[in-house]
Amino acid sequence: MNPIELEWQHLKKDELASKMFDDELDLAYAVMDGVQTRGERGNYSTQRIKFNRNHFG
Template identity: 45%
Template sequence: MSILGVWQPNRSFEYGLVQGSFNQERYVKFMNQIADKSEQLLKQTGRITVIVQDNSPAHTSHFAREHWQQWQSQGLSLFFLPPYSSEMNPIEAQWHQLKTHEIAGRIFDNEYDLANAIMEGLEHRSQHAGWILERLTLKSAYSHLASEQML
């Protein structure tokens, strides 16, 4: 299971959860949804959205870079951390808390049970912290694979 999230401290947490990894296509689908929300925020408030992220190959691929200008026009700016400096990204502490407090020490029979535990853990953390939590779905062009690969 892989999770990709956008966290605004004390306000909101949006995430996508997939079986396997977040490849460039899944990353772009996720970020397109974030860009659409950013565009709404820009129109309503005049504020841009800044996403802090690492230099994952999915984040910096040619396919992703092709979308940067469009995202920027929608009010979404990307800020890349220096390589090997994940400790500078506050969302890493949230992933750590999820792993060590919400799902640690549990054994899962399958990916479905693990996915449910992750979603329940994030729900618990959001209730405790007072965030608005939203799971973004990543619809696949391959509908017969959607239930197997994307949750």
Template identity: 55%
Template structure:
């Protein structure tokens, strides 16, 4: 699967925070669908 193509395609985000929330949601959903747990997210702010 490809997050960008499958879960985030055609979506616009107001800022990096909204993008990060969408990524977290997509990764959690992928874990749920694949029956594995996601334990931690770490985003570095530059």
């Protein structure tokens, strides 16, 4: 398992487990919050990047 997959597994287990989401937007916010929380706990920085979907075809 590569490092990104491992982080995703930890994020699901530690931050998202047993939570219900009304829609995809709530899930997206929970993932963003979870990434931020894991970064703070691990003492590393996180950065959100928005891609311009029109640029990618």
